Amino acid sequence: MLSINEISKIALKTxxxxxxxxxxxxxxxxxxxxxxxxxxxxxxxxxxxxxKFDIQNPDHENRDRFILxxxxxxxxxxxxxxxxxxxxxxxLNSYGKFNSLLAGHPSNKIPGIEFSGGSLGHxxxxxxxxxxxAKMDNKDFKTFVVMGDGELNExxxxxxxxxxGHFKLNNLVAIVDRNGxxxxxxxxxxxxxEPLKERWETxxxxxxxxxxxKIEDCIKILDSINYTIQKPHFIISRTTKGKGVSYMENALxxxxxxxxxxxxxxxxxxxxxxxxxxxxxxxxxx
Numbered sequence: 001m002l003s004i005n006e007i008s009k010i011a012l013k014t015x016x017x018x019x020x021x022x023x024x025x026x027x028x029x030x031x032x033x034x035x036x037x038x039x040x041x042x043x044x045x046x047x048x049x050x051x052k053f054d055i056q057n058p059d060h061e062n063r064d065r066f067i068l069x070x071x072x073x074x075x076x077x078x079x080x081x082x083x084x085x086x087x088x089x090x091x092l093n094s095y096g097k098f099n100s101l102l103a104g105h106p107s108n109k110i111p112g113i114e115f116s117g118g119s120l121g122h123x124x125x126x127x128x129x130x131x132x133x134a135k136m137d138n139k140d141f142k143t144f145v146v147m148g149d150g151e152l153n154e155x156x157x158x159x160x161x162x163x164x165g166h167f168k169l170n171n172l173v174a175i176v177d178r179n180g181x182x183x184x185x186x187x188x189x190x191x192x193x194e195p196l197k198e199r200w201e202t203x204x205x206x207x208x209x210x211x212x213x214k215i216e217d218c219i220k221i222l223d224s225i226n227y228t229i230q231k232p233h234f235i236i237s238r239t240t241k242g243k244g245v246s247y248m249e250n251a252l253x254x255x256x257x258x259x260x261x262x263x264x265x266x267x268x269x270x271x272x273x274x275x276x277x278x279x280x281x282x283x284x285x286x
Contacts, residue, residue, distance in 0.1 A: 011215045012278040014044040018244050019271045021079045026264045028096025034254040036076040038179040038239040045218035047080050062141050065130050067115050069123020070148035071105035086112030121154025124174055128160045131172040144173045150182025153191045164232040165204020172232040179241040183255045205234040212237030244271055
């Protein structure tokens with residue numbers, strides 16, 4: 001179990017990445033900012049604590065695999081990868097510009113990104129295949145797939161979910177960023193997802209739930225996964241779209257969008273206050 005100080009350091013690093021994320025979106029004039037902000041804590045918890053990888057040897061055969069199926073929120077992943085020095089600042093600053101290496105969805109041409117992505121709903125199928133391959137090759141790495149909740153409208157997700165349960169893929173972790181909003185409306189108005197927990201349990205998954213707005217809770221839920229049981233693992237990460245910026249939180253129109261100068265300065269002030277709070281944090285969160 002991590003100490004309070006270790007958790008605070010991860011949280012502080014994550015909030016600095018949140019600030020960088022807003023800068024990248026503001027300067028590039030593009031991005032899915034609401035979902036970026038809601039999913040950032042979980043991506044950070046994975047990369048700063050859970051995933052097994054070696055920056056000096058990124059192709060190590062026993063590295064954990066990460067698939068961002070929620071590919072339109074790749075800006076959050078880019079910023080985490082920059083903080084780990086997989087990509088440099090000049091490359092990230094080129095996002096949204098002509099001839100940039102960075103696209104609006106994940107590409108495996110980018111250091112640190114395993115798989116290219118595009119249309120929503122494909123990531124879990126890919127993760128199932130990777131997890132099956134690991135078992136066939138007697139490898140002990142884990143595969144983690146992060147999805148959006150609007151993405152669960154796609155039938156391919158449930159075909160993959162049934163396969164994961166059928167093949168008892170205990171080396172597979174699927175995480176849904178459950179912020180409750182998608183591009184056109186709330187998820188429940190577009191296509192009812194609940195009862196989400198019971199549906200995935202019926203398909204043979206271990207289901208865990210977490211407050212994804214708290215980085216310390218994301219770390220703890222990832223640590224709690226029991227890989228000895230013969231089931232794949234599904235984490236429902238309940239989050240706030242636009243987390244960390246008051247006027248973006250739970251606002252449908254910030255699914256994608258770019259703040260103007262006044263809005264950007266307000267967002268910077270709000271996230272900077274969060275950074276200051278974590279810098280002085282001494283409360284026991286465990």
